[in-house]
Amino acid sequence: MIIIKSGRDIEAMRQAGAVAAAVLAEVAGFVAPGQTTKAIDEFAASRIKSYNAKSAFLGYRNYPCHICISVNEEVVHGLAGKRQVLYGDIVSLDVGVLYQGFIGDTATTVVAGGCDIKVQKLLDVTEQALYKGISQAISGNRVVDISQAIQSHVEGNGFSVVREFVGHGVGRSVHEDPQVPNYVDGKNSPRLRPGMTLAIEPMVNTGSPAVKVLNDGWTVITQDGLPSAHFEHTVLITESEPEILTCREKILSSSKAR
Ligand code: MF3
Numbered sequence: 549m550i551i552i553k554s555g556r557d558i559e560a561m562r563q564a565g566a567v568a569a570a571v572l573a574e575v576a577g578f579v580a581p582g583q584t585t586k587a588i589d590e591f592a593a594s595r596i597k598s599y600n601a602k603s604a605f606l607g608y609r610n611y612p613c614h615i616c617i618s619v620n621e622e623v624v625h626g627l628a629g630k631r632q633v634l635y636g637d638i639v640s641l642d643v644g645v646l647y648q649g650f651i652g653d654t655a656t657t658v659v660a661g662g663c664d665i666k667v668q669k670l671l672d673v674t675e676q677a678l679y680k681g682i683s684q685a686i687s688g689n690r691v692v693d694i695s696q697a698i699q700s701h702v703e704g705n706g707f708s709v710v711r712e713f714v715g716h717g718v719g720r721s722v723h724e725d726p727q728v729p730n731y732v733d734g735k736n737s738p739r740l741r742p743g744m745t746l747a748i749e750p751m752v753n754t755g756s757p758a759v760k761v762l763n764d765g766w767t768v769i770t771q772d773g774l775p776s777a778h779f780e781h782t783v784l785i786t787e788s789e790p791e792i793l794t795c796r797e798k799i800l801s802s803s804k805a806r
């Protein structure tokens with residue numbers, strides 16, 4: 549059952565989304581070569597707390613960390629630990645916060661230092677695919693229109709989309725109906741209506757789409773060991789254009805002052 553949010557719930561979703569976005573921006577700025585994933589998770593925990601919010605992931609199905617940190621071949625649900633981020637690694641950060649009863653869910657993938665051009669293209673195409681999907685998040689369309697836009701952009705650029713994990717409705721719970729696949733699955737697809745809030749989240753692999761879960765029960769990696777990227781926004785379906793609830797403010801350089 550898809551939950552349609554009312555005016556007041558939408559206002560709360562906006563605030564939860566803003567907190568998630570702010571935390572993600574701060575954590576992204578913290579990632580650097582030499583940091584352990586544990587240190588990044590602890591930094592995230594302190595930032596979440598500073599907004600009087602709670603991690604929506606900690607304890608969710610017994611997930612043991614505050615955010616999901618997935619490095620290189622790790623696709624999603626990476627566990628923080630002693631692993632050190634190295635120069636050239638890509639680090640996916642997925643933040644879910646509970647704030648005033650609602651959840652904001654958002655992810656990005658950043659480079660530690662510098663990377664080669666193929667990896668940069670993976671990040672660019674994945675982020676572009678997210679926005680192609682969001683552009684289809686319009687009342688009257690179906691969920692599959694989002695899926696199709698993402699899949700065609702990704703595959704048209706020579707990359708592949710993960711099948712086993714999908715986007716989702718989000719609200720008082722992390723995962724609500726409907727599922728939002730990043731590929732056309734041929735199943736009946738719900739019609740989008742104003743007041744739906746969706747987490748749209750392409751997971752894109754450099755090589756094969758195949759993934760596996762490690763023995764820790766959480767960490768999802770690519771079967772071929774090649775890098776994977778993940779970008780995610782929480783989006784509100786409106787009467788007109790989609791509203792991104794997890795926009796990060798861009799901090800502009802001081803070039804204007806010069
Ligand atoms: N980050 C996932 C999503 O965006 C959910 C993570 S659940 C957790 O849907 F338990 F792994 F944290």
Ligand code: CO
Binds near residue numbers: 654
């Ligand atoms: Co997420």
Ligand code: CO
Binds near residue numbers: 716749780
């Ligand atoms: Co999500």
